[in-house]
Amino acid sequence: DQQVKQNSPSLSVQEGRISILNCDYTNSMFDYFLWYKKYPAEGPTFLISISSIKDKNEDGRFTVFLNKSAKHLSLHIVPSQPGDSAVYFCAASGRYGNKLVFGAGTILRVKS
Amino acid sequence: DTEVTQTPKHLVMGMTNKKSLKCEQHMGHRAMYWYKQKAKKPPELMFVYSYEKLSINESVPSRFSPECPNSSLLNLHLHALQPEDSALYLCASSQDRASGTYNEQFFGPGTRLTVL
Numbered sequence: 001d002q003q004v005k006q007n008s009p010s011l012s013v014q015e016g017r018i019s020i021l022n023c024d025y026t027n028s029m030f031d032y033f034l035w036y037k038k039y040p041a042e043g044p045t046f047l048i049s050i051s052s053i054k055d056k057n058e059d060g061r062f063t064v065f066l067n068k069s070a071k072h073l074s075l076h077i078v079p080s081q082p083g084d085s086a087v088y089f090c091a092a093s094g095r096y097g098n099k100l101v102f103g104a105g106t107i108l109r110v111k112s
Numbered sequence: 113d114t115e116v117t118q119t120p121k122h123l124v125m126g127m128t129n130k131k132s133l134k135c136e137q138h139m140g141h142r143a144m145y146w147y148k149q150k151a152k153k154p155p156e157l158m159f160v161y162s163y164e165k166l167s168i169n170e171s172v173p174s175r176f177s178p179e180c181p182n183s184s185l186l187n188l189h190l191h192a193l194q195p196e197d198s199a200l201y202l203c204a205s206s207q208d209r210a211s212g213t214y215n216e217q218f219f220g221p222g223t224r225l226t227v228l
Contacts, residue, residue, distance in 0.1 A: 032214050043116070043202050043219035044155065051214060089154055098143045098162060098209050100217055102154035 003027045004092050006103035015112045019077040023090030023103055026071065030092040034100070035064060035075045038087045047088075048075070080110045116220035118203050124226045127193060133223045135186040135203030143209075144186040145217060146178055147202040155202055155219075161186060162208050193227045200224055 005024045013019045023033075031052040036044035050057040050064045050073065057064050063076045077084055090103040116137045125131050135144065142163050147155035160168035161180040175197075177189040186203055200222040206215040 034216060036219075041200070041222070041224065043118075043204075043221045046216050046218060049214065049216055093209075093215060095209075098145070098160050098206065098215055099157060099168060100215075105152075105154055 002104075003030075004090055004101050004103040006088075006090055006106050008106050009104070010107040010109070012109045012111060013080045015082055015110055016079045019075075019080045019084065019108055019110065021075040021077075021088050021090075021106050021108065023073045023075075024071060025073075025092050027092070027094070027101075028071070029094045030101075031095045032093040033064070033066060033073050034091045034093070035062075036089045036091060036102075037084075038089060038105070044089060077108075080108075082110050082112045084108060085110050116203055116205055116218050118201075118220035118223050120223060121221065122224045122226075124228065125190065125193065126228050127195070129193075130189070130191045132190065133188040133201055133203075133225075135188075135205075135220055136184055137205040137218070138184055139205060139218065140183075141205035141207055141218075142183060143206045143215065144180060145204040145206075146176075146186070146188050147204065147219075149200045149202055149222070159188075190225075193225075195227050198226045 034049040035047040038044040048062045066073045087105045091100045144161045146158040149155045158172045159178045164180045179187040202222045203220045204217040206217040
């Protein structure tokens with residue numbers, strides 16, 4: 001039972017354009033959502049998060065949008081840079097406990 | 113200091129060996145985690161320590177034995193592993209949800225384990 005789904009295994013974007021990565025979740029008890037970026041053979045790096053009381057959070061080139069009614073969140077990267085090429089994981093956390101549930105990841109390739 | 117460190121970076125061991133992975137953080141986090149990650153898969157939670165007590169064991173085989181000697185250190189003791197246990201082992205830390213904060217988990221660089 002996949003509670004967090006990233007349905008696009010990969011995405012290719014031209015440098016300077018917008019990258020949009022999508023994530024869906026099924027568990028309505030999730031109240032905190034995070035995006036991580038991962039390079040090969042390294043640990044995931046925390047990028048940005050959003051709590052369920054918000055619908056948007058912005059940090060520099062990164063913006064996360066949350067649509068609670070659709071149980072959907074997205075990460076926008078503008079403008080995309082070649083160094084953004086990595087695997088992006090969506091993750092969700094419930095109100096109680098420390099467990100994070102990860103999606104399968106989306107490989108982003110930014111072409112120069 | 114916003115870093116989680118892990119040693120060693122790489123480890124090769126035989127199926128009869130005993131080895132340990134080490135993790136350290138100095139961010140004052142009271143929750144620490146072990147994850148296993150296979151190629152092209154998301155991190156898979158193994159254990160969670162909350163205030164130095166084991167709070168979650170995701171049905172991990174007993175050949176993996178975690179230990180939390182103090183609030184900054186987390187060990188994973190390995191014994192009689194199988195080749196299918198070869199993976200990247202990640203440590204993470206965060207504030208504990210019991211403290212009322214949201215829990216961004218900060219990951220270390222991982223230990224690449226190969227079991228021969």
